[in-house]
Amino acid sequence: MSTNQIELSEEPLGYAYTITLALNKIRYFSFNDFLKTDVEILIETLRKLCPQPIIRPPATGLKPGLNLEAIDALCPDESWDVKLHIHHKLGQQYFSEDVPAYAYLSFHVGLMLKEYNFEEFTKSWVKETLSDYKLGRALANSPDHIVLVRPEAKLGYVFQKTPFVIARLAVLPEETRKRDDEAKDRAKRLAELIEQEKARHAAEVEKEAKRKAAEEKEKRIRLLETKPSGSSYTITLAPGVVRYLELAVFLETDFVRWSELLHGSSPNPKVQSPHDVKEIDELFPNLTWEDRLRIHHALALETGMPTRVYCCFHAQLNLKEFSLNACLEACIRPLSRIILALHFLPNRNSIMIEFLLDSCQLIASKLTIGICFNCAKVGVRFLFRRLNF
Numbered sequence: 001m002s003t004n005q006i007e008l009s010e011e012p013l014g015y016a017y018t019i020t021l022a023l024n025k026i027r028y029f030s031f032n033d034f035l036k037t038d039v040e041i042l043i044e045t046l047r048k049l050c051p052q053p054i055i056r057p058p059a060t061g062l063k064p065g066l067n068l069e070a071i072d073a074l075c076p077d078e079s080w081d082v083k084l085h086i087h088h089k090l091g092q093q094y095f096s097e098d099v100p101a102y103a104y105l106s107f108h109v110g111l112m113l114k115e116y117n118f119e120e121f122t123k124s125w126v127k128e129t130l131s132d133y134k135l136g137r138a139l140a141n142s143p144d145h146i147v148l149v150r151p152e153a154k155l156g157y158v159f160q161k162t163p164f165v166i167a168r169l170a171v172l173p174e175e176t177r178k179r180d181d182e183a184k185d186r187a188k189r190l191a192e193l194i195e196q197e198k199a200r201h202a203a204e205v206e207k208e209a210k211r212k213a214a215e216e217k218e219k220r221i222r223l224l225e226t227k228p229s230g231s232s233y234t235i236t237l238a239p240g241v242v243r244y245l246e247l248a249v250f251l252e253t254d255f256v257r258w259s260e261l262l263h264g265s266s267p268n269p270k271v272q273s274p275h276d277v278k279e280i281d282e283l284f285p286n287l288t289w290e291d292r293l294r295i296h297h298a299l300a301l302e303t304g305m306p307t308r309v310y311c312c313f314h315a316q317l318n319l320k321e322f323s324l325n326a327c328l329e330a331c332i333r334p335l336s337r338i339i340l341a342l343h344f345l346p347n348r349n350s351i352m353i354e355f356l357l358d359s360c361q362l363i364a365s366k367l368t369i370g371i372c373f374n375c376a377k378v379g380v381r382f383l384f385r386r387l388n389f
Contacts, residue, residue, distance in 0.1 A: 006037060006045045015063065019046065020054040031058050035095065039088040043081045055080050057087060065100035066091060074108050075115060086116045099127065102150055106157045110148030111168040112175055124159040220249050221257055223265065231274035233293075237266035247274050255297040259290055279311045284322065295322055 008019065008027035017029045034042065046053050057068035068087050075083075093099040107113075107121045126145065129136035139145040139158045146165065149156035159165060223235060223243035231247040243265075250258060262269050271289040273281050277296045284292060299307060313319075313327045 006042060008049075015058045017058060018056040020056075021050040031091065035088065035091050039084055043084060047081075053080060055084070063094070065102065066094045067101050067105070070105060071101055074105070074113075078115065082116065086118060089118050097127075099130070102153070103130075103157045106148040106150040106153070107159060109150055110146075110156075110159075111165065112172060112179070113168075117164075120162065120164045124162045124165050126158045126160055129158040221253055221261060223261070231276050233274060234272040235262065235265075236270040236272075247276060250293075251297065251300045255294055258293065262290075277307065279307060283311065283314050298324060 006029075008029055009016075010027060012018075013028045013030050015031045017031065017034065019027045019029060021027060029042075046055075057072065060067045060069050068090070071086060071090065072083055090099075090101045090104060094101065103125060104118070104121050107125065108116070126135075126139060129139060136158050140147050144161050145158055146161055146169070147156040147158055161169070223245055224232075225243060227234075227244045228246050233245040233247065233250065235243045235245060237243060245258070262271075269289065271293065273292065273296070280295060280299065281292055284295065287295075299310060310324065310327050313330065314323065
């Protein structure tokens with residue numbers, strides 16, 4: 001048959017090859033015609049139409065014993081023309097001698113071949129055992145024969161131990177070890193890639209969450225026209241122009257941003273502090289609004305220290321300037337503190353002594369000093385180290 005006699009159908013056929021020559025250019029070739037054709041002529045014809053056609057073999061379901069898709073999977077990187085050669089040989093065996101492709105599958109997989117070898121297969125396979133069960137059982141126990149089983153099968157095929165088969169069996173243990181090691185390495189690399197991908201995804205999620213949080217925070221950097229329900233600063237920008245700033249929002253944002261916002265809103269804003277921080281303001285009555293807000297921000301965010309602890313330290317030592325670092329250095333952590341309802345105390349002095357002992361610090365040791373700060377009916381005592389301050 002010449003190349004001119006090979007006709008590819010533009011219409012789908014029953015049991016046929018599907019050949020993709022180009023995008024939207026698909027042809028079909030009957031498997032019966034394929035077996036009647038000189039495979040070299042077919043390959044030459046297809047090369048003229050396309051150097052690298054994509055060829056899909058006939059569907060396995062129509063001929064269960066001729067699973068050409070499984071044959072292709074044995075050597076997935078093999079060229080399309082080599083695969084057509086093995087298809088042609090197996091197909092002719094199947095239809096002329098009723099030999100299933102499973103026999104070659106067992107030979108190829110059992111000897112862990114890396115390329116097709118139909119010639120050695122035909123030399124070693126004892127074809128008679130396909131129809132003679134007793135012969136198959138007898139040869140299965142022979143030292144000169146071996147039974148090879150394809151994947152996911154219970155019964156195998158009997159092969160003679162030809163020189164090729166003996167040579168392959170000799171190297172199988174080492175190749176099996178190498179294959180297992182490679183499989184472990186692949187699994188390890190895959191696990192590492194999965195972990196890297198998880199970490200990358202987590203980083204992207206975290207980055208996006210931070211971006212959204214920053215956007216939300218940016219939206220909150222503004223003055224409110226309506227007084228909020230929580231603690232807030234009352235800011236008079238001009239006569240009759242009053243705005244509000246939530247204390248919580250103020251503390252969660254960089255102080256410089258608020259300073260710039262207020263300076264941009266009014267050359268001389270009047271800032272009235274919420275009740276929560278008025279004790280601090282009373283310590284610094286002559287400071288500008290900006291310096292007072294800076295102190296509020298520093299106490300709340302940079303130290304996490306309760307306002308009253310610093311007030312106690314500042315007032316009892318009669319300090320003139322904001323001395324946060326000195327307070328942090330002197331204050332014993334965790335804060336030793338007790339709040340007492342004075343009208344319930346039968347003996348105030350004895351309670352104070354018990355408190356000092358309970359804090360595991362003795363006044364007599366001269367290492368600490370108790371400083372008392374009183375307001376309303378509550379007495380609060382904090383413990384500080386004695387410093388040269």
